[in-house]
Amino acid sequence: MTASPVIVSCQDRSAVAQRAAGDLIAHIEGVPAGTAVHIAVTGGGVGIATLAELAKSPRLAEASPGRVHLWFSDERYVDAGSQDRNDIQAAATWGPGFVIPEANIHRVAGADSGLSAEAAATNYETEIGRAKAAFDVVLLGMGPDGHVASLFPGHPGVSDKRTGVIAVHDSPKPPPDRVSFTMPLIRSSDRVWVIASGAEKAPAVKAALSPASTAEDVPASAARGQLESRFYLDTESSSLLD
Numbered sequence: 699m700t701a702s703p704v705i706v707s708c709q710d711r712s713a714v715a716q717r718a719a720g721d722l723i724a725h726i727e728g729v730p731a732g733t734a735v736h737i738a739v740t741g742g743g744v745g746i747a748t749l750a751e752l753a754k755s756p757r758l759a760e761a762s763p764g765r766v767h768l769w770f771s772d773e774r775y776v777d778a779g780s781q782d783r784n785d786i787q788a789a790a791t792w793g794p795g796f797v798i799p800e801a802n803i804h805r806v807a808g809a810d811s812g813l814s815a816e817a818a819a820t821n822y823e824t825e826i827g828r829a830k831a832a833f834d835v836v837l838l839g840m841g842p843d844g845h846v847a848s849l850f851p852g853h854p855g856v857s858d859k860r861t862g863v864i865a866v867h868d869s870p871k872p873p874p875d876r877v878s879f880t881m882p883l884i885r886s887s888d889r890v891w892v893i894a895s896g897a898e899k900a901p902a903v904k905a906a907l908s909p910a911s912t913a914e915d916v917p918a919s920a921a922r923g924q925l926e927s928r929f930y931l932d933t934e935s936s937s938l939l940d
């Protein structure tokens with residue numbers, strides 16, 4: 699069983715990022731010191747803005763950040779240093795003084811590693827297993843087509859039934875090669891928080907919250923957590939909801 703979605707209403711994109719980052723920190727603060735916290739983060743405009751807010755907050759430094767682990771729910775399978783990668787864009791917002799230790803930031807291998815995207819996905823899945831990472835929170839952006847992570851509507855990856863990490867090829871959004879959590883892995887996490895802002899997301903938000911949608915047609919409609927499912931929306935992205 700997964701939890702029904704709750705809408706967190708925000709004014710605009712920066713309010714979505716601030717609220718989601720504040721809630722992530724509140725979650726970390728609520729976990730007893732000494733207990734690991736595993737959070738899967740995301741790229742995209744609002745995803746990276748949320749990570750920037752996280753890094754800016756002085757509260758994170760006081761919440762035992764050494765036990766916080768960050769993962770990427772998807773990664774663009776390009777070279778390790780590429781500005782197109784989610785981890786590079788995230789690191790640019792964090793800066794060198796980021797309080798979560800580098801060893802706790804779990805990156806997918808780059809295409810220049812010599813590994814196939816499949817091998818990189820398998821290695822990342824193994825790393826998750828080794829860390830016994832039951833995700834506290836999976837944070838997901840959402841595309842105007844309703845995609846989450848690199849699971850696109852009508853694309854084979856979205857129907858993968860394994861709880862793991864897969865290679866995605868021929869992605870409808872560039873770059874074509876990606877590595878992504880599967881939907882069962884997303885749904886195995888305690889909390890799934892989707893963050894979406896802007897008028898171009900309004901039809902996808904409506905579809906993601908409609909019981910008539912399927913994961914294959916609207917991947918975000920299946921993005922639910924075991925304990926909690928939240929949609930952080932701004933005025934524009936929620937404008938088509940009843």
Ligand SMILES: O=C(O)[C@H](O)[C@@H](O)[C@H](O)[C@H](O)COP(=O)(O)O
Binds near residue numbers: 744745772839
């Ligand atoms: O891998 C990618 O191509 C992006 O990261 C993408 O999946 C993004 O997260 C969503 O499209 C939402 O992006 P915005 O927040 O910029 O709308």
